[in-house]
Amino acid sequence: MATISSSGSNSLAACFEHLDKRRFHRHPPFISIKLLNIAVRLQLLVPGSLTGIYNGEEFVFEESSWYIVNLLKLLWHYGLNPLRMYMWVEDILDKFMRIYRYQTHDYAFSSNERLLHALGGNDFTRMLNQTIDEAMQKAGFSLKFINEVVCPAMRVNYGQGVNINSFVGAVSLAGVESGLWSVKGGNKLVCTGLIYASKAEVIPGTVLSIDGVTELFSPGDPVKLYQVTYNTTSGLTGDTYDIVVIAAPLGRKMADIAFKNFDPPVPDFPNPYHQTVVTFVHGRLNASFFGYRDPSTFHLGAIFTTENPKLFINSLGVVSPVGDVGGEGKLPLQSAVWKVFSKEVLTKEQLNLLFSSYDSVKMKKWLAYPHYSPPEKCPPIVLHDNIYYLNGIERAASAMEMSVIAAKNTALLAYHRWYGNTDRIDQEDLHEKLKTEL
Numbered sequence: 502m503a504t505i506s507s508s509g510s511n512s513l514a515a516c517f518e519h520l521d522k523r524r525f526h527r528h529p530p531f532i533s534i535k536l537l538n539i540a541v542r543l544q545l546l547v548p549g550s551l552t553g554i555y556n557g558e559e560f561v562f563e564e565s566s567w568y569i570v571n572l573l574k575l576l577w578h579y580g581l582n583p584l585r586m587y588m589w590v591e592d593i594l595d596k597f598m599r600i601y602r603y604q605t606h607d608y609a610f611s612s613n614e615r616l617l618h619a620l621g622g623n624d625f626t627r628m629l630n631q632t633i634d635e636a637m638q639k640a641g642f643s644l645k646f647i648n649e650v651v652c653p654a655m656r657v658n659y660g661q662g663v664n665i666n667s668f669v670g671a672v673s674l675a676g677v678e679s680g681l682w683s684v685k686g687g688n689k690l691v692c693t694g695l696i697y698a699s700k701a702e703v704i705p706g707t708v709l710s711i712d713g714v715t716e717l718f719s720p721g722d723p724v725k726l727y728q729v730t731y732n733t734t735s736g737l738t739g740d741t742y743d744i745v746v747i748a749a750p751l752g753r754k755m756a757d758i759a760f761k762n763f764d765p766p767v768p769d770f771p772n773p774y775h776q777t778v779v780t781f782v783h784g785r786l787n788a789s790f791f792g793y794r795d796p797s798t799f800h801l802g803a804i805f806t807t808e809n810p811k812l813f814i815n816s817l818g819v820v821s822p823v824g825d826v827g828g829e830g831k832l833p834l835q836s837a838v839w840k841v842f843s844k845e846v847l848t849k850e851q852l853n854l855l856f857s858s859y860d861s862v863k864m865k866k867w868l869a870y871p872h873y874s875p876p877e878k879c880p881p882i883v884l885h886d887n888i889y890y891l892n893g894i895e896r897a898a899s900a901m902e903m904s905v906i907a908a909k910n911t912a913l914l915a916y917h918r919w920y921g922n923t924d925r926i927d928q929e930d931l932h933e934k935l936k937t938e939l
């Protein structure tokens with residue numbers, strides 16, 4: 502399994518790093534880094550970077566660069582909650598990792614719910630119907646810990662609070678633990694690498710519509726095909742396909758594909774996405790905005806926030822270069838590139854509050870992930886006989902890794918459905934069955 506994250510957050514759990522060594526190393530990478538010829542980088546944040554949790558008035562927790570001080574601070578503030586959280590996430594992750602074994606044995610699932618059920622039974626499907634807040638309260642975590650540690654992790658990874666479903670909540674917590682790695686050169690190398698490795702022919706363009714057509718190649722033997730129309734730089738064009746796989750979120754503001762001439766029609770499903778804004782600022786952070794009287798004592802490289810309507814940012818963090826990291830341990834009173842996540846585009850006034858000076862700003866507003874609101878129902882994988890949809894899995898949890906799993910599941914599903922291999926689809930008790938297989 503390859504755990505790849507674009508969002509750099511790796512904070513309090515660093516204290517439990519010693520427990521964490523086996524995390525993402527016990528399974529062979531699902532995306533083969535050899536196959537794609539990519540190099541990995543172990544730390545997501547600037548080395549030596551410290552994290553603080555800001556509630557809009559003050560820092561409720563600040564990491565120390567001393568391991569033992571950190572451990573004591575964590576115990577003092579949150580008791581055993583951080584350790585219990587680590588074990589809670591680890592337990593979910595252990596079940597989740599069954600997918601790699603199922604997929605290695607070519608098993609596929611015809612719906613996202615069935616896939617989740619095969620991994621963690623009713624516990625997993627139930628996770629879609631409750632918030633991370635409810636799930637963690639039920640599991641005995643303190644409200645203080647949920648508000649000051651869990652909520653900031655949701656805000657940095659998904660731009661939303663603790664009302665998101667508990668499965669994506671657990672994924673988000675897995676994303677703030679230590680031991681994750683990122684791709685040297687940027688995660689986009691995974692996409693270009695996969696396209697290259699698959700030898701696919703890429704036609705750059707925008708798909709506008711898919712038409713269901715029936716061809717009679719021989720009398721009495723109608724064959725269903727799909728006429729895909731796309732817009733390219735050379736104009737409107739298209740082609741006919743046996744199987745279509747859609748790997749873009751469907752919806753009016755996203756991949757707005759029209760499905761024509763389908764009987765029964767391709768189902769419509771609600772698919773709300775959440776707007777997030779990322780602003781990269783090269784400048785000096787204004788430490789006094791965060792309550793620091795003496796800016797020279799400010800050594801944080803990441804600021805996570807709790808829920809507070811007065812706050813206009815979700816998080817702030819120094820960005821480490823995706824290439825070779827130079828100047829290790831240097832932090833960040835001097836000018837640095839900061840990544841700011843917010844719900845709305847930051848105004849000039851807001852930027853002037855956050856930064857004492859800056860010389861360049863780059864902003865990107867996008868629908869990065871679903872707007873989560875449990876109970877969740879995932880969109881179907883099979884939209885029509887041979888039309889498949891990958892992005893439905895994002896409603897359970899949006900992460901690069903989830904997309905890769907959905908893609909492999911769809912490839913297996915399309916293959917087995919095409920060749921009638923029903924024994925490889927939606928099998929129950931796979932975990933037990935595969936225990937005896939090598």
Ligand SMILES: CC(C)=CCC/C(C)=C/CC/C(C)=C/CSC[C@H](N)C(=O)O
Pocket residue numbers: 504505506507508590593594597658659671672673675676677681899900901902903
């Ligand atoms: C079910 C659990 C606990 C984990 C599943 C494994 C998984 C999908 C791990 C991903 C962890 C991660 C890097 C989360 C960060 S949030 C998603 C991130 N913003 C992204 O866009 O990839």
